[in-house]
Amino acid sequence: MQFFGGSEISPSPPAPTASGNNAHMMYVFNRNGICLLYREWNRPLRTLSAQQDHKLMFGLLFSLKSLTAKMDPTSVEKGNLGVPQLPGQGCSFHSFRTNTYKLSFMETPSGIKLILVTHPRAGDLREPLKYIYNLYVEYVVKNPLYTPGTPIKCELFNTTLDQYVRGLG
Amino acid sequence: MAAIYSLYIINKSGGLIFYKDCGSAGRMDTNDSLRLASLWHSMHAISQQLSPVAGCSGIELLEADTFDLHCFQSLTGTKIFVVSEPGTMYMEALLKHIYELYTDYVLKNPFYEMEMPIRCELFDINLSQAIQKERVALLGR
Numbered sequence A: 001m002q003f004f005g006g007s008e009i010s011p012s013p014p015a016p017t018a019s020g021n022n023a024h025m026m027y028v029f030n031r032n033g034i035c036l037l038y039r040e041w042n043r044p045l046r047t048l049s050a051q052q053d054h055k056l057m058f059g060l061l062f063s064l065k066s067l068t069a070k071m072d073p074t075s076v077e078k079g080n081l082g083v084p085q086l087p088g089q090g091c092s093f094h095s096f097r098t099n100t101y102k103l104s105f106m107e108t109p110s111g112i113k114l115i116l117v118t119h120p121r122a123g124d125l126r127e128p129l130k131y132i133y134n135l136y137v138e139y140v141v142k143n144p145l146y147t148p149g150t151p152i153k154c155e156l157f158n159t160t161l162d163q164y165v166r167g168l169g
Numbered sequence B: 001m002a003a004i005y006s007l008y009i010i011n012k013s014g015g016l017i018f019y020k021d022c023g024s025a026g027r028m029d030t031n032d033s034l035r036l037a038s039l040w041h042s043m044h045a046i047s048q049q050l051s052p053v054a055g056c057s058g059i060e061l062l063e064a065d066t067f068d069l070h071c072f073q074s075l076t077g078t079k080i081f082v083v084s085e086p087g088t089m090y091m092e093a094l095l096k097h098i099y100e101l102y103t104d105y106v107l108k109n110p111f112y113e114m115e116m117p118i119r120c121e122l123f124d125i126n127l128s129q130a131i132q133k134e135r136v137a138l139l140g141r
Helices: A050-071 A126-141 A155-166 B030-049 B091-107 B121-139
Strands: A023-029 A035-040 A093-098 A102-107 A113-118 B004-010 B016-021 B059-064 B068-073 B079-084
Touching: A023 A050, A023 A155, A035 A050, A035 A155, A050 A093, A050 A113, A050 B030, A050 B059, A093 B030, A102 A126, A113 A126, A126 A155, B004 B030, B004 B091, B004 B121, B016 B030, B030 B059, B030 B068, B030 B079, B068 B091, B079 B091, B091 B121
Parallel strands: none
Antiparallel strands: A023 A035, A023 A113, A093 A102, A093 B059, A102 A113, B004 B016, B004 B079, B059 B068, B068 B079
């Protein structure tokens, strides 16, 4: 293991490109809350340690999904607040925007959550997230050496992802 | 079909002080609206912590499948947020206008206790008028 020098979750920055990326960072979680991937391209401010940051992000998304399911004005029968929702059940949010960043979110039926944090003026990133999910399926899931539920350590996936994000919007 | 489904005002501690429902399907009882307001308050705060860049002031817009949530936070920490149809325009202007109504009819009311639920008739009347005008402008009816 040490001999092959697998990269850790806390990423080394990709090959330096002065142009910089359009996105700040990206998270991928599985349904149990394990952070499978955390890519950081441009993050001047880090308030918490990596572990706490991941947990906080997952917790925020879980609660926001619960909130949107309950607050849905078009559904008549709403579950109780705080009850875990199955992927795809109830109304889910796909993005939120603050004055400093925009967070785009996608959850697959298998419970894989993809999160992309970009600058606030980015457009609708649902299609790019679907594309990134396809990349995940092709490079990670179909990799026979990858164990599901463990952090992603596929160099090819990382490079393709970086390339794709660099080319966004 | 309303462009605006509901309106919430929460005080700086996260407690709900005003809730108006303008046409969402399904009932929302008082306890639920209180819980949702507090939950939003916490989410708003957490989103500031996760910002990659300094100077974040919290969520301004949340886009979901069937609704959008626009939030305005005043300098004093009072948050006004509105649940509307996806893609509704000019919500920021409406929120600022509602904040003005709040300062005129609630804060300047000598019988209003700070951070307490709002029970000001003039505020309700003017708010309904503002929402009605918004509906006419946006939907033409």
